[in-house]
Amino acid sequence: MTVTYRQPGVVFTDRRFSVPLDHDDPAGERIELFAREAVSASRGGADRPWLVYLQGGPGCPATRFHGTESWLGRALRDFRVLLLDQRGTGNSTPATRQTLPLRGGPREQADYLARFRADSIVRDCEAIRPDVTGGAPWTVLGQSFGGFCATHYLSAAPEGLAAAIITGGLPTLDGHADDVYRAAYPRMARKSAAHYARYPQDVERARRVAAHIAEHEPVLDNGYRLTVPAFQSLGMLLGSGDGSHRLHYLLEDAFVTTASGPALSDAFREDVQAALSYARVPLFAVLHESAYGQDERPTAWSAERMRAEFPRFDAEKALAGDAPVLFTGEAVQRWMFDGDPALRPLRETAELLAARTDWPRLYDTERLAANEVPVAATIYHDDLFVDTEHSLRTARAIRGLRTWVTDEYEHDGLRVSGPRVLDRMLALVRGEA
Structure with missing residues (x-):
């Protein structure tokens, strides 16, 4: 009909x-x-x-x-x-x-x-x-x-x-998925640098948010486990025309003072939950690296493996010194299937797709x-x-x-x-x- x-x-x-x-x-x-x-x-x-x-x-x-x-x-x-x-x-x-x-x-x-x-x-x-x-x-x-x-x-x-x-x-x-993500991380670093050049006050704001998350390991209202890598993945916003401004205003409203001390504001938590959840588009995460599969090599969580080649994205090291916390972009990784309740039941399915070696050429x-x-x-x-x-x-x-x-x-x-x-x-x- x-x-x-x-x-x-x-x-x-x-x-x-x-x-x-x-x-x-x-x-x-x-x-x-x-x-x-x-x-x-x-x-x-x-x-x-x-x-x-x-x-x-x-x-x-x-x-x-x-x-x-x-x-x-x-x-x-x-x-x-x-x-x-x-x-x-x-x-x-x-x-x-x-x-x-x-x-x-x-x-x-x-x-x-x-x-x-x-x-x-x-x-x-x-x-x-x-x-x-x-x-x-x-x-x-x-x-x-x-x-x-x-x-x-x-x-x-x-x-x-x-x-x-x-x-x-x-x-x-x-190109293999490794080639795609090896080329992607330098772009992510450039987009982070451009954001911080536009909003230099956000360098300290992002460090403060990352440090708070590392210490408190908050769980959002929908059950999303907010980790530092998840916070860094808000860099997805930087791929859109107004994304740097949206990220800035998100960081601006990150904290409120409570009886127990500084806490992530309800507004920040709500906006982060909306930005990070894959509930509306779970296949984006499950199939993302499979979009590049077309030979006998598995994609094998390429974005996660390639990240190790770029130590500047290590937030723990950045917080131990005075370096800015860099944001990441379109990089699906294993921790997403632990942190996001919309993806947790699909973790093993995603593992099997990441290990697949029989993708036809596209x-x-x-x-x-x-x-x-x-x-x-x-x-x-x-x-x-x-x-x-x-x-x-x-x-x-x-x-x-x-x-x-x-x-x-x-x-x-x-x-x-x-x-x-x-x-x-x-x-x-x-x-x-």
């Missing part, structure tokens, strides 16, 4: 599709995909080509828009838009600590989730495309991990694409070198989440790909720029710029 409703400037229709869990076994188990169709309220969409939007992540549902905010209004001038909740996310068949036990134990859960990577997501798109477009190719807009999916799309099923637009999501084609370099699909990519100059040099190397490997390299935005440029980033990408992909 479809449901249609209006918001200012847009008409949404909720759609559901049935697809195979394993596309190599089309007669086997099936799962449901949810997608939200959007058309312009004033222009309609019956005569317009389709654009399918793939959200970042992995494990994040499509954006829940309010009217024509952000890039959607620009897209609706030219397209009918399909906002797809990738398998396991949002209103698609969910995969969480609550639902995964239905699959069996950790081994069965890991085998199930191994089918939730970019290759399966692209096959989902190809499975539903005939129902949506009548068989016509569509344009894919991939943000962050959605760009990883779009790059795989170009490798695996370019015949389904009229064009590909990638924002902040050109992946390394052949990118066909020969096919990409012969690409004929119009494709454009936004590369953010010092993106916290996707290494710029890796992206540029991939851009050179995809025939005909046009880039816009900018330091005007952080990783969330598509979301915060209104129509500008998408408008630029459309001009590039159409040869108008």
Whole structure:
């Protein structure tokens, strides 16, 4: 059953599709995909080509828009838009600590989730495309991990694409997760340094918070065990355009004076809980490093292992001296599965995925070198989440790909720029710029 409703400037229709869990076994188990169709309220969409939007992540549902905010209004001038909740996310068949036990134990859960990577997501798109477009190719807009999916799309099923637009999501084609995180920690250090240069008072504030957490080991209201590494991981905020300011105001309100002495304020605890919990997007943590798996080497908690190569991130040593406590970014580590109640039941499942050695390759370099699909990519100059040099190397490997390299935005440029980033990408992909 479809449901249609209006918001200012847009008409949404909720759609559901049935697809195979394993596309190599089309007669086997099936799962449901949810997608939200959007058309312009004033222009309609019956005569317009389709654009399918793939959200970042992995494990994040499509954006829940309010009217024509952000890039959607620009897209609706030219397209009918399909906002797809990738398998396991949002209103698609969910995969969480609550639902995964239905699959069996950790081994069965890991085998199930191994089918939730970019290759399966692209096959989902190809499975539903005939129902949506009548068989016509569509344009894919991939943000962050959605760009990883779009790059795989170009490798695996370019015949389904009229064009590909990638924002902040050109992946390394052949690098191991170790290469990704070895390149990531210096960026995290740069983002921390830039934050402290903007707000020098935060150096002492962050040291004070870290020292308090190390001494008291607080547990937040939802059961989250707040450790110093968890506090450092608030550096995820530094990957967005306003993230440094948000982190500053978070630290500004960290303490209150109580009858027992200084304590972390309720406001700070509440905001930290919201920032760190994976309750809404558990697959982000469970599948994150698996997004880079494509050879016989296990990912083996790469972010955790690579951190040891960068002793500047050791907060205990920083507190023993006078060094600033550095923040980290997109780095999923074992302690998250001990600290976060939404992840604890999935710890063994995550261990099995980290040990897996049979990941299929995601990118066909020969096919990409012969690409004929119009494709454009936004590369953010010092993106916290996707290494710029890796992206540029991939851009050179995809025939005909046009880039816009900018330091005007952080990783969330598509979301915060209104129509500008998408408008630029459309001009590039159409040869108008």
